[in-house]
Amino acid sequence: MLKKPVDIEKIRRYVEHREKCMAMFLRGFFDSEGSVSEDGYITAYNSNYELLLFGQELLKRFGIPTTGPWCTKRQGTPVYVPKRGKQYQANRDCYRIYIRAEGNANFYLYAWFMIQRKRARLEDYLTRMRILLPTP
16 A cells, blocks of 8 residues: 555556556556646646656656656645635645657557546647557
């Protein structure tokens, strides 16, 4: 069972066991922590800086270039949530990584998304950019 914060060194040997295990880890991570904009920007947000660095390391092995991690919210910063109409304070610093646009096709090929709306948005972007959809 995973405890917070995740000890990267404890899970590393299981995740890096095979290429398929790395891809499944990335898939789960981006399904839960990632998003895709209509412009094709794939981002992941998390308060665990080391976890984002580990994700970047795995993405690099698949030839998927990234940028960041950058701090997007500092601890104590007011955060407005429009869906709830309330304002909260960030409990921790939050960080973000981007997948560069030239890595979107490789991301689709190796990691992609299980969540249909995220996958559809990525497929739509790749189709609009006339990038041949690789078969996952």
